[in-house]
Amino acid sequence: MKKRLLTVALFVGGLTGAYSQVGVGTSAPISSSQLEIKAIDKGVLIPRIELTSLTSFSPIKGTEAESLLIYNTALVGTGNTAIVPGFYYWVSEVVGANPVAAHWERIVNQNQLDIAIGNIANFQTSLDKVIALLKTAFPANNLTDLTKTGDTYGGGMVFTPGINPIVEYIYFDGSNYVKKNITNDIISLINGVEPKTLLVKTTDNKKQYYISETYLIANNNTEPTQAVIDGWTTLPLGVYQVDIMGGVVNNIKEIIKSPINITEGTNTFTTVEQYIQHIASLIDGNVIYKNIGTQADPDWEFQYWDGTIYKTINLGSLISASESKTSIVQSTDKAKQYYISEVYLGANNNQVPTQQAIDAWTSANLPMGVYYIDIPNGVVHNFNTIVNSAVTVNGNNYTTLEKYIEEVSKNLQEGSTKIIYDTITNDVVFQTWNSTTKQWETVDNTKFKTIVKASETQTVIGKSINNVAYAPVLVDSKSAEKIVYEYITENTQVKNYIDMTADVKWSIENNTEVQNAISNILSAGGNVYFTRTEIVAGTPSGQLAIPAFSFYTINETTKVREIVDISSAVVYAITNATIEQKQEIKNQLGDTYSNTVIVNTGDTWIDGGKIYKGIYSATVAKGTADVSAITLNVPLGKTVGNVVEIKLLNAATNQIINTATTDVLVSGNTLTFKIGVGNWYALLPEVIAADFAIKVVTDYSVK
Known part of the structure; x- marks a missing residue:
């Protein structure tokens, strides 16, 4: 018995510690419950304990917790200390003016109450106890003398909550209890004694304070004097500074967007923002950007308010009047040029520098806003662009400066010869300039061939076997499964051959050292x-x-x-x-695991199927322990056997968050399950407010 209770306690503790809610018999417990148990033919069995005394926590071990509930099975004692079977809850000790000892409090049903009343032996003594109880639970001074009647002898009150709550006074009229509505009397009484809260401010109007009931009650409903208010540095209990500026700053967006309804002339303003914009537009000198055309044909211009109407601002005149006139100047020897920017002109009242000042400038002492124009350096760094730019000379158009330079070079190189490489034929030719035709003409290359061949050396490849004289091999011995090299001499009619296969074979067959080396390799x-x-x-x-x-x-x-x-x-x-x-x-x-590939672990399950592992995406539905269905991947022609293991990961962090699953079902290749154990369903903290994305790592057999 103890072992089973401990096991259940540990299990419930584990579930409630790891999950936000637990459902027994339901995978979607009510959101306001920590534990919901649902069944149609079962109940909840509270632990059954044999109590020994109403004032002893024994035999229960641990902290004496207020409201601990048990069902007592013992029948102990008599009279006021009697313990009978039934539900009891623990009441902790109360100290002070009305002390109460720690004890077990019995929960009494109607039948037990009737029996207790029927067992009253001394009615008067018992009635005194009942009256004492009623005086505490239902104050009325007429309970000891029933001859005193009427609503002036005290009684009880009943409060009925609702949209219009009611307070009623109950008194005894001699034969019956009567209700009297005293709601308005209570309201008047409260208004008469309730402290009047108020707002005060310092003499300099820089600070405002809210005086609450707490302060007024502590000071006999006496308001603080102005001197006291001005002297506050540390606020008394119940006094609060009203930070109007901070409130406006922190809530400026809500204030500006707050709805209003203000009409001035033909204009109606529905937000604070619109009204502020209207007021700002009427300030002298205020500038706006306005479309004086139509939406289809807009014409935007700047206007300013002159106190009566908006007038157009001529930006062109303003800009022209204030614009600085930049210029380029040069030294007297024309060796240097400078750019005079707006910065220099603005600093010198738009005065262009004198020639004397310009000649005195060096690269080290240029005034601010003056920049040296380095033409040679510019040409060097932009030479490619310059060379490839179009140019016109003496009425002749050249697509690039390079073409013009080539034309000039032709005229300067009359009688010269150049080598041309043809990228199409891959041939190289010599050309010479003809000053009459003004064309480059190709030189007959056969003349060069004759010269080259006449002076070229004739090479050959000779072969020596077994120390005989070298001699070229002129017979082509190529055939299948042989390696033969061909060498073409300078005289294209003569070819030499190297039979690599035959030469290697001869070396092996006729060289004992080679044979011994091969033998050692193969046998040792x-x-x-x-x-x-x-x-x-x-x-x-x-x-x-x-x-x-x-x-x-x-x-x-x-x-x-x-x-x-x-x-x-x-x-x-x-x-x-x-x-x-x-x-x-x-x-x-x-193995390497991923969301796209299933892995054959190499293990075999008890059903004879190979165990595969896969990672699948799923969702836990909001407020439930229900996981979306998963389609398990299997090799072609195979089916899912049994689910071996399931782990749940946080989809964002890949951390394991759960391994307890229940209601596991495989239909075809579709896997469904819920979070929990048996019919205990556990909700993850993340599903309280929304659906929760997870990854499911599962091992399953494939047959």
Whole structure:
């Protein structure tokens, strides 16, 4: 029993600690509840405890918490200290003028109340107790002398709340209790004694204060004097400074947009902002930008208010009158040029500098607003642009300055020769200038060929085998599965050949050193071989059987073929690998998870299906533990078997936020579930105000 209670307590504590709400039997608990239990054929069983005394918290362990509820099963004691089966709640100790000891308070039903009344032995003694109780719960001075009647002997009050609340006075008229409406009397009484709050200000009108009931009650409803108000630096309890400026500043947007209704002449203003704009427009000298045309044909201009009407501002005249006249000047020797800007003219009353002042300027002492124009440097940095600019000379148009320079060069280079590379034919030709035709003419290249060939050296490739004299190979020996090189000499009629395949083969067959080196490589050092067929035992002596499709080595001493245990070799290599190597193996074997790719973990579930892991996007509906349906990805031709595990991540942070799920159902390839355990549904804190985006990491078998 104790173990089960502890388990449930821990479970409920875990749910309420991790979630904002818990629903039992419902995945959408009422938003105002911490725990909602819904059932049609079940109830809630409160813990059943055997109490020993009304004033002892035992046998319950822990903090004596006010309102702790239990159901007592014990029957202990008699009289006022009797404990009978029923519901009890704990009342904490009260100290002070009316002390109350800590105790268990019984919740009595109607039947138990009737029994208690029927068991009254001494009616008068019991009646005195009832009267004492009624005096506390229902004050009336006529309960001890029923001969005194009327509404002047005191009674009780009943308050009925509502749109128009009512206060009624109840008194005994000798035979019955009568209600009397005293609502207006109560209101008058309250108005007569209620402190009158007020606003006051300092003599200099810089500060205002609100005087609340708290201050007035503490000072016998006496208002503070002006001297007291002016002397406040630390405000008394119940006095509050009214920060009007701060209120306006912090709420300026709401004030400006607040609705009003002010009419002046033919204009009606519906917001404070509109009215302020109207007042501002009537200030002398105020400038506006106004469309004096129509919406279809606008004509905007600046206008100013002269006190009576708006007049047009001629911006052209204003700008022309005040605009500075910039200029370019040069030194007397014309070696330097300067730009005189508005900055210089503005500082010198629009006076252009004298020639003497200009000649005295250097790059180190130029006045502010004067800039040296460096033409040579400008040409250098912009040479490409200058060369490619169009130019006209003596009526002739040239598309670029470069073309003009070329034309001038032609006239200067009469009789000169140049080399031209043809990008289309990839040929190179010589050209010479003809001063008569004014054209470049190509030189006959055959003349150069004759000169080159006459002086060119004839090269050949010779071959020597077994230390004989070198001789060129003139026979083409190319064929399939051979490597042959061809060399064309300067005399295109003569070709030499290098038969690489035949030469390498001859070197192997006729050189014992090469043969020995190859043999050592192939037979020494535990070479590994592969057999597709079984090697039977017996030959040579000591040979053991080797299964087909196995690796083996040859023992250099016994010549016996020995099987290679690949599994043991791999395990040995991994076991003796460095930390870095082991980590690299893990990196290569580990899976990479993403929202778009499912991963075959390599594991097999108990239903025989391979376990796949995938990450899917989903949404938890607002105010519920319901998760949107997910379509699980499976290889073509396969179906989902069982769900192995489900984890929920925060879609924004990828942090795990939940692993407890219930109502898990797979239909086809569609997965649905809720958050919780069994029929206990838990709401995440994020779903209280809105839907919540999550990622679902799930392992499932595929068959």
